Amino acid sequence: MKTEPQNxxxxxxxxxxxxDNEKYEHYSLLIKLTTITLTFIGIIMQQPALLIINFIFILWLQxxxxxTYQGRTSERILLLEQAIIxxxxxxxxxxxxxxxQxxxxxxxxxxxxxxxxxxxxTVAYPYVALIILTLITP
Incomplete structure (x- = not known):
């Protein structure tokens, strides 16, 4: 990167x-780990599959x-890199x-x-697997 004062x-x-972009990745991982934990707790406590799946969908959307926000940040980072170069x-x-805006x-x-x-x-993989696991668990 250039170090001119205007840059x-x-x-x-x-x-x-x-x-911040790196923090979003950590938060995404935390959401995934929370979903995995709650799914297994729900299965162990024999909660209705529909309830567990609803929680999975809510956390998947989150x-x-x-x-999505991380993607927007990445777009801006790439724009800044190009402008600096x-x-x-x-x-x-x-x-x-x-x-x-x-x-x-x-x-x-x-x-x-x-x-x-x-x-x-990279977003969908754990959620789809957890939904399938919830559906096949008696």
């Missing part, structure tokens, strides 16, 4: 967003919301939320974005 605000934003002064530092989708497209995120293999 310093972009670099500071990159550092902050990168740190995970997909985190991963190209030494672009047209990219305004610390405008992540304003830029997202300007292109914010309507509620239907926002929910669709979360659903698409939930179908990514």
């Amino acid at each position: 310093q605000p972009l670099q500071l934003e990159w550092l902050a967003l990168h740190r 995970d997909s919301i985190w991963k 190209d030494d672009k002064q047209s990219t305004t530092a610390f405008s992540f939320y304003r830029q997202w 300007e292109k914010r989708p309507n509620i239907f497209n926002l929910v669709l974005e979360y659903i698409k995120s939930s179908m990514r293999p």
